[in-house]
Structures are given as structure tokens and as C-alpha cells.
Amino acid sequence: MGMFAWLQYDFMRFAFLAVLIITPLFGLMGTMVVNRKMAFFSDALGHSALTGIAVGVVLGVGNTDFSMAVFAIVFALLLNQISSRVAASTDTVISVFSSCSIAIGLAILSKGGNFSKYSSILVGDILSITPKEILSLVFIFAVTLVFWLFCFNKLLAVSLNRTLAGSRHISAAWMENLFAVLTALTVMASIKWVGILIINALLILPAASARNISENMREYHFFSVLFSMFSGVLGLIISYFVNVATGPAIVILASAIYFTTYVWGRKHNL
């Protein structure tokens, strides 16, 4: 019983459910984020959450989750557009827009010395999730699964060579924008539970670890989802017993897996 004592609490049960949805979702999305070298992009997206909340506050929107999601989607599409047009390198463009948007968000939210009200979103708190919020995660997970089943091949094709994909009648712009929107939605739906500071780690680490030891797409996805779920569940349990924030506990485990797979992959020449 001792091992599962944590399950007697409602908040732990809900957190456990949330982890069971968020981690495979992040494991899945992470594979493509890493493949397409979008780590910086998703990081900027996470940071834009602050601006989204600020925009909601300014416009007097009651539910800032909504303004956050809408802002993230607009931001993601904008970044996609601009990086395909501007001659400067993509990471410079993302950096410029990301810093600008964070600064605006921080400026608005800190007006009148009120920022402490919003600082919880920096670290996130999965223990405060409610059943209704779990349902919205389930919805996004379902959408992602459908997208993955029907569009993954096309997305991979576009990432390998846009012209070649075009010659097979696959629209690169559509795929790239859909993926950006989906990444924005995923990040925004989870950010309150995972926290702005470490959400990107959760997206990148499992996929990066899986890359260390995979040779094809099936292994890549299997290991990415496995590592993500393993560090998520174990991180939650450890955080309960050791009494530290859940997000960081998960990320520390995921990092440990990364270094282990790195060494293992090196040794076996993968």
C-alpha cells in the first residue's frame, strides 16, 4: 500500500490522469519538433503565454486561457510566415519576436506591481488540475492523434524536402501551419500544469533521448512516448514523496534518460 499511498488523494489522482495524457502527447509532438529543428520555436511559443494572458487582461477577456491559446496560434502562424520570408536566419527572427512579445507581456502584467499574481505560471502546478481541465487535454490529445494518423507522412515528407513534397502534391505551407497551430494548442493547454520555464524540456528531451537509440520512425516514436510517460509518472510519484514541484522532478528524470541513452547510443554506435 505504501507505494500507492498517494493515490488516495483526489488531487494526486487527477494529476496522475493529466500526466497520462500530457506525456504521450508531448512524446509524440516532440519527435517532429526535434526533427524539424523547432526547439527554439516551441520555446518561444511557451514564453508567449505571458503575452497571451496580458492581451486577455487588457481586452477584459474573462477567461485568459482563451486569449492565451488564440494569441499562441496567431504568434505561431506569424513566426512561420516571417521566417519563410525574411532573409535573416530563423533563430534570429524567432528571438526578436519572442523577446518583444515577452517584454510586452511582462510590462502589462507587472503594471501596478501585480506580477506575483501570475508568477505561478512560470513553474506550473499539476496538482491543481480539475476534471474539466483534464477533459480539454483529452480533446487536444484526440485531435493530435487524428492529425498524426492522417498527416504524419506528409509532415515528414515536407520536412525532408519541400520541393520533392510539392512534386507529390503535398502542400508544405498547409502542413507547416497545421503543425505550428497544433504545437501552439498543445503547449498552451499544458502550460499551467507544467510551467513556462520547463515546458520545452518536456517536449524536447524524450524525443532527443529516443533519437540517441533509434534507427527508424517506429522506434523513434515508441521510445519517445515511453521515455516521456516513464519520466512523467515516476516524476509525479517522486515529487509526492520528496515534496518538490512535479514539473522539475519530471524534467530531471527526462534529462537523466537523455544522458543515459546518449552514452548507450555512443557505445553501440547508433
Add this chain to the structure above:
Amino acid sequence: MRKMIKPCGLHCIKVKHLGVTLGQQVILEDINLHIHCGSLNVVVGRNGAGKSTFIRAVLGETPHTGTIEFKDRENGRIQKLKMGYVPQSLNIEKQTPVSVYDMIASYHSNLPVFLVKSRKMQEKILECLNIFEAGYLLDKQVCNLSGGELQRVLLSMAIMDSPNLLLLDEPVSGIDQNGMELFYQTIYQLKVDYDLAIILISHDLDYVKRYADKVILLDKTILRQGNAKEVFQSEEFAEVFQVK
């Protein structure tokens, strides 16, 4: 892909008044070309002459003016043109877990490659890889292939559903002399064995001289076209490549 006993020579592709303008800049203008099936057509020209843009315009990726028609020469019926394309390079990092199967299936199948490896698809891919003696590469990671291996894989992929026109954008970078010879022989064999028109961009004038049926000298527009001897001895050619 079905092997033909003999190229029929009855189909042709007509490019009429093709032009590309990007912003204010005219990249290509008034390109007129007539290409027969079973012929190897090589586009030559200096850097920035618009060679790659020409290929992209034919593929339909770059918006262009003018028309591209694919005709049956006997009854003049216009058919849908199927194109295969071999790019210069792939956007792939070291350590990327994409196998040759994954890559080809992602372009040619709707069955998600992250979930299943279909036996049917695998057989279809192997069949094409074997044409270029590349069957053993099926489960290799794409990022670990040598230049020559990657080229054969990309060629296999390009001819998978029997295109009428094969477009190759300088696909010989990072390949040694032996590899080059092999490449041109393969291309030559392709055009002889299958009912296929080929447009190839190349910088290797020695090989072009030996293998091309038709050489197209491009610099914004077609300066000269004809067999290798005609084009290579022309004034326009001397001017572009500064030979005396």
C-alpha cells in the same frame, strides 16, 4: 515501374513561352522547349542562370507564365503529365531516425510510418530500389548514406509510380569520378529501358557531351539548344563559359 521493350518516341512534352518573375526581377523568359520521351535533355549554364528555377517552374512550385503540355503525338490527345523529381539534397541532420523505407513511404503511402511498416509497401519500394541495386539500403538510416547511395535511393523514389518526365536538379554533388560514370550510365539505361523523358541540370560538360541527346544552354532564356556538338561549338556557349 514497367519496363518498355523500346522507347516509343510517340509522346512529347511542350513547354511554351514559360516565364518566371519574382518581384521586379525577371528570372526566366520565353522558354520554348520540345521534349520527346526516351530522351536525355541536359540544361547547362552558369550559376544563377535560372536552371533550378526552371525545374521548379516545370514542377509547378514556382508560379510561372506560359504552358506545359503533354501530348500523344499520334492523336494529339493531351494527357496528364506525371513527374518524378530528384532533388539536389535533403534537409536531414546526422542521427535522424528516418530509414530509407520511412522516407520513401512518407512520400508514397498514407499508412503512417510511425506506426506500421507495411509488407506491401516494402515490396513495392524494394522493387524500385533493386532497379538501382540499392535494395540492401532499405533499413539504413537516410542520414548515414553516402552520396552515391543517397542518389540511387532518390532515383528509385522518383521513378516509383512510372513518371513520364524525370527532373534531376544537379544530383551529383559529393560523388567521385567512378560514381559519376555510374550515374550517367544509370540515367542512360533508364531512358533506354523505360518510356521516360529526362531533364537534367549538370555542370559536368564532359559527361554531358557523351550522354546527352539534347543540350539546352540557359541564361534567363534559352540561348541555344540542339545536340551536344552544335551547342558546344556555338558562339553563345563560348561566351557563357568563356572558352576560345
